[in-house]
Amino acid sequence: MKRWIGISWVSTVFAFLYGPLLVLMVFSFNQARYTSEWQGFSLTWYASLLENQYLLDAFVNSLTVAFVSSLAATAMGTLGAFAIAWYRFAGKKLFFGLVYSVMMSPDIVMGISLLMLFVTAGIHPGFFTLLVAHITFCLPFVIVLVHARIAGFDPAVVDAARDLGAREHEVFLKIVFPMILPAVLAGWLLSFTLSLDDVIISFFVTGPGFEILPLKIYSMVKLGVTPEVNALCTILFVLTLAAVLVAHFLIKEKKK
Amino acid sequence: MPVVCLNNVSKSFGSQQVIDNLCLDILKGEFLTLLGPSGCGKTTVLRLIAGLETCDSGTILINGRDQTRLPACDRDVNTVFQSYALFPHMNVFDNISFGLKLKKIPARQIQERVKETLALVKLAGMDNRPISQLSGGQQQRVAIARAIVNQPLILLLDEPLSALDYKLRKQMRLDLRHLHRKLGITFVFVTHDQEEALTLSDRVVVMHNGSIQQTGTPKEIYETPVNLFVADFVGESNIFDARVTSTTGPDMEIRIQGVSKTVQNRRGFKKDQAVKVLLRPEDMTVERTKDQCHRGFLPGQVKEMIYKGTTVDLIIRLDNGQDIFVTEFFNEDDQDIFYDVNERVCVSWIKGWEVTLPHE
Structure with a gap:
């Protein structure tokens, strides 16, 4: 009895989470143009996506921004995490608190404030502003993730490595880096997905000359949900899923 | 080297x-x-x-x-x-x-x-x-x-x-x-x-x-x-305040807890100097008494007896109010090392087993 309650509870949760996604994915293969009625399997919409140069450009732009900003955020965030974990400096607590507040602040507030910053500084919105904005909102996640990892390991292992004859760079390469790698990878992946699907902040800071996919989809949806959008979302979902699986695999491999 | x-x-x-x-x-x-x-x-x-x-x-x-x-x-x-x-x-x-x-x-x-x-x-x-x-x-x-x-x-x-x-x-x-x-x-x-x-x-x-x-x-x-x-x-110690009353060759006479006792003078202490006398719990001896203690014995009363298997530990309150810690070992000659709480006892040690230090 108890078991059945458990199973039905779990399936309800999963249905709730993945049901909408499933509907979207199924309808991306629907032949019908406007109705939400099933009219037979077809790959038409995927084919038409490939011919849509605007969408492809936006997609490439999105990937570029996500890749560069997540890499930059990971590098900077990892260094920041070390600074907080290992060094003493004035205002350290305040700094860490500010990191959290950036993470918590509503996207709309961040979007508007970044926009005002760029306007005040006289920078034209475009790739650069988008990149800076994405790095900014990804950075706290990396810092928090990597910091938790560094704080979680015994600092004496660094002494132990030095004691056994390791020089500074060897301590880092052989001990510290492998130990924090899972958190760095997780931070990088999280940043990548955060950047890839951000709408609100990007809406404020990008310019007309540089379109990215989420914003493109957003404007397409204004005219109604087309099967083309369904197909696009399916591709995005599969991509994200693949990234998660790859990272999971990488982390597991390291643990062995 | x-x-x-x-x-x-x-x-x-x-x-x-x-x-x-x-x-x-x-x-x-x-x-x-x-x-x-x-x-x-x-x-x-x-x-x-x-x-x-x-x-x-x-x-x-x-x-x-x-x-x-x-x-x-x-x-x-x-x-x-x-x-x-x-x-x-x-x-x-x-x-x-x-x-x-x-x-x-x-x-x-x-x-x-x-x-x-x-x-x-x-x-x-x-x-x-x-x-x-x-x-x-x-x-x-x-x-x-x-x-x-x-x-x-x-x-x-x-x-x-x-x-x-x-x-x-x-x-x-x-x-x-x-x-x-x-x-x-x-x-x-x-x-x-x-x-x-x-x-x-x-x-x-x-x-x-x-x-x-x-x-x-x-x-x-x-x-x-x-x-x-x-x-x-390092280890347990009983520490007593004492004063040198006279010195004779390698020995000296001290006044400790109102009792006179002869101890070794290893550090060249002078007459009237204040000293600390240290004694390990296992270096002290305990005797039962009905009335007065012999010369060189400190009178007291058993406060606590702790059985430990190989030893018996006693906490003894001396008549001036100081609590001391004494360890008695089981041995064949003297099976009777169990004391009653509040039993009157006399405590001493063998000359030379004490450590005397200057008063700090």
Whole structure:
């Protein structure tokens, strides 16, 4: 009895989470143009996506921004995490608190404030502003993730490595880096997905000359949900899923 | 020639002086223990020898060469850390071979040496175990193996037994002694546990507030402490205030708790000088009494009797109000060492078993 309650509870949760996604994915293969009625399997919409140069450009732009900003955020965030974990400096607590507040602040507030910053500084919105904005909102996640990892390991292992004859760079390469790698990878992946699907902040800071996919989809949806959008979302979902699986695999491999 | 010489070494962390002008010679092949309460600077001494800290002033000679400024990675010294500090992302073999690989020793030799060392610490065949799957005692052995596989000149051990349970700790103590004899290298051991210090060491260095209080064999430390701190920290002590009333040759007469007693005068005390008399619980004798005590016996009353299997511990309140601690051993001649609470007793000791120190 108890078991059945458990199973039905779990399936309800999963249905709730993945049901909408499933509907979207199924309808991306629907032949019908406007109705939400099933009219037979077809790959038409995927084919038409490939011919849509605007969408492809936006997609490439999105990937570029996500890749560069997540890499930059990971590098900077990892260094920041070390600074907080290992060094003493004035205002350290305040700094860490500010990191959290950036993470918590509503996207709309961040979007508007970044926009005002760029306007005040006289920078034209475009790739650069988008990149800076994405790095900014990804950075706290990396810092928090990597910091938790560094704080979680015994600092004496660094002494132990030095004691056994390791020089500074060897301590880092052989001990510290492998130990924090899972958190760095997780931070990088999280940043990548955060950047890839951000709408609100990007809406404020990008310019007309540089379109990215989420914003493109957003404007397409204004005219109604087309099967083309369904197909696009399916591709995005599969991509994200693949990234998660790859990272999971990488982390597991390291643990062995 | 000593293998390590610390000459006038001082070290501060911020405004706090941790090591104060410390001098210490460590002899080749000895088992030396740094003993002291937490915060006395014993771990800092160890880290200075390892090169994990640099001293503010003074010099450190290792094997006759000045290595005061030499970084940890270039010193022929290895450490077993209190938390073990094993590398969690490596297995047993990779942990132990870490130092050898850095020294670019051929893989075959590494294999052999790791295997030998694992056998030495009774972990043969555990090469491929991940660290997370080892018990506390096994991790401890890996930490020791990781240090000794490098065949260092000196092995430093920073409270390595403190995280183990009582039984395992006793076993590891024996194993450490055995290992020391077998390897023949110098062991420098840090602990706050006086029992560990006394049972393991060739020499004990008692530290307090960043300086050395006394250096000597366990027997010297226990039987002839040079000051009240050492007497109090190492073992149990009963401490009495007394005054010298007269001196005659090697002996002197003291007034203690209103009673006259003849004791040895080893330090040239003068008449009327105030002294402290220290007595170990097991050095005191107790007698029952119906009325008055004999000369040289202190009168008191049993407050508590604690049966401990091999001994009986008594807490006795002397007539002037001081509580003392006495240990009585079972022996064939005197089966009757059980006392009633509130029973009247007389307490004394054999002349010469006391330690007399100047009043501090």
